[in-house]
Amino acid sequence: MIDLNDVKKVRQIDSMSSLLTTERYDMQFEEGLKIAENFKIEKPMHNFHELVILGTGGGSSVAAGLLRSYLFDELDIPVIINQGYNVPAYVDENSLIFVISHSGNTEETLSAFEQVKSKGAYMLAITAGGLLQDKCAENQIPCLIVPQDIGHPRRVLGYIFIPILVILSKLGLISDKTHEIQQLINLFSELKQKYGVDVPVEDNPAKQIAMELYGYIPLVYGSLDYYDSVAWRIKNQFGENSKLMAFYNVIPNLHHDEAVGWDMPEDLISKFYLILLRDDELDSPKIKKRKDITAEMLSARMGKVRQVYAEGPNRLCRMFSLVYLGDFITLYAPIYRGVDPTPVNIINLFKTKMAES
Numbered sequence: 001m002i003d004l005n006d007v008k009k010v011r012q013i014d015s016m017s018s019l020l021t022t023e024r025y026d027m028q029f030e031e032g033l034k035i036a037e038n039f040k041i042e043k044p045m046h047n048f049h050e051l052v053i054l055g056t057g058g059g060s061s062v063a064a065g066l067l068r069s070y071l072f073d074e075l076d077i078p079v080i081i082n083q084g085y086n087v088p089a090y091v092d093e094n095s096l097i098f099v100i101s102h103s104g105n106t107e108e109t110l111s112a113f114e115q116v117k118s119k120g121a122y123m124l125a126i127t128a129g130g131l132l133q134d135k136c137a138e139n140q141i142p143c144l145i146v147p148q149d150i151g152h153p154r155r156v157l158g159y160i161f162i163p164i165l166v167i168l169s170k171l172g173l174i175s176d177k178t179h180e181i182q183q184l185i186n187l188f189s190e191l192k193q194k195y196g197v198d199v200p201v202e203d204n205p206a207k208q209i210a211m212e213l214y215g216y217i218p219l220v221y222g223s224l225d226y227y228d229s230v231a232w233r234i235k236n237q238f239g240e241n242s243k244l245m246a247f248y249n250v251i252p253n254l255h256h257d258e259a260v261g262w263d264m265p266e267d268l269i270s271k272f273y274l275i276l277l278r279d280d281e282l283d284s285p286k287i288k289k290r291k292d293i294t295a296e297m298l299s300a301r302m303g304k305v306r307q308v309y310a311e312g313p314n315r316l317c318r319m320f321s322l323v324y325l326g327d328f329i330t331l332y333a334p335i336y337r338g339v340d341p342t343p344v345n346i347i348n349l350f351k352t353k354m355a356e357s
């Protein structure tokens with residue numbers, strides 16, 4: 001096992017600097033805000049019935065999920081995340097469509113884009129380039145160009161999530177979020193002093209959890225109304241960063257079905273490491289009680305139960321405080337095993353196989 005206090009070694013294994021990118025989320029989110037603020041957009045005359053976000057993968061679709069949760073009680077049209085090749089029948093001239101692909105080349109998103117074109121919907125795109133940029137230019141679709149990374153959209157939430165938020169406010173659909181975003185940028189600066197590479201294991205909960213979960217299957221439980229997508233993000237990051245299959249579910253839903261499975265044979269259930277997402281301010285008394293019972297019941301059954309708590313002065317900060325912790329945990333977990341977190345070999349293999357005739 002790698003000593004996570006050996007900073008030089010940790011950075012060496014993280015050969016594409018995902019930890020550094022994460023430590024610099026404050027700068028990335030600030031840049032995302034500036035880029036989005038400078039994006040000129042005409043307010044359309046449409047009366048939108050729904051917001052449909054076309055996009056997939058650890059960055060684009062998760063950004064859409066986080067947006068849906070964050071705006072749960074503010075945005076008065078439904079947010080639909082469309083990850084597939086096709087778009088549903090209700091997409092029409094009353095739909096607001098965001099096409100999100102950091103690479104600009106994801107085939108499902110491009111296929112859905114083509115289908116929407118003929119439906120008269122109001123379309124906007126966010127990308128770092130690729131075919132999506134070209135298609136937007138051909139079809140005079142407003143397109144916000146954001147910085148390139150090294151081809152790993154999951155690392156650039158600041159260039160994806162923040163612009164969607166700013167554009168929705170420019171379109172008059174939500175209030176201005178600049179203050180909350182500034183507070184989030186400050187929070188990232190604070191939290192990197194807690195989770196960053198230079199902070200030793202003894203004081204670093206992210207490193208501790210990453211080490212503790214070695215040998216277990218990660219399971220993340222979030223909750224409605226704000227922590228469903230945070231759990232989804234962390235589960236996805238276990239896949240892409242940690243090269244670990246992981247699972248997630250949402251309270252209270254899971255108490256009506258999955259929970260019956262807690263009676264599974266002991267040798268199986270003891271393989272799970274539960275990360276339970278908690279928020280002492282935003283969780284309602286009912287949700288809090290459900291989480292208390294969940295922790296109590298599962299501590300006696302699962303391998304380990306770790307409760308992690310949101311922090312920060314507003315909902316955006318509180319949600320992203322757990323996204324941030326999750327990003328660090330899922331980066332330290334593979335490094336502890338000596339595995340480089342950034343490459344996504346299976347995704348690339350899949351894309352190659354899909355391209356074969």
Ligand SMILES: O=P(O)(O)OC[C@H]1O[C@](O)(CO)[C@@H](O)[C@@H]1O
Pocket residue numbers: 056057058059060100101102103104105106109151152153154155240344347
């Ligand atoms: O369309 P985008 O934003 O380039 O993202 C899709 C890709 O990003 C990833 O998250 C890779 O980091 C993959 O899931 C997916 O192949």
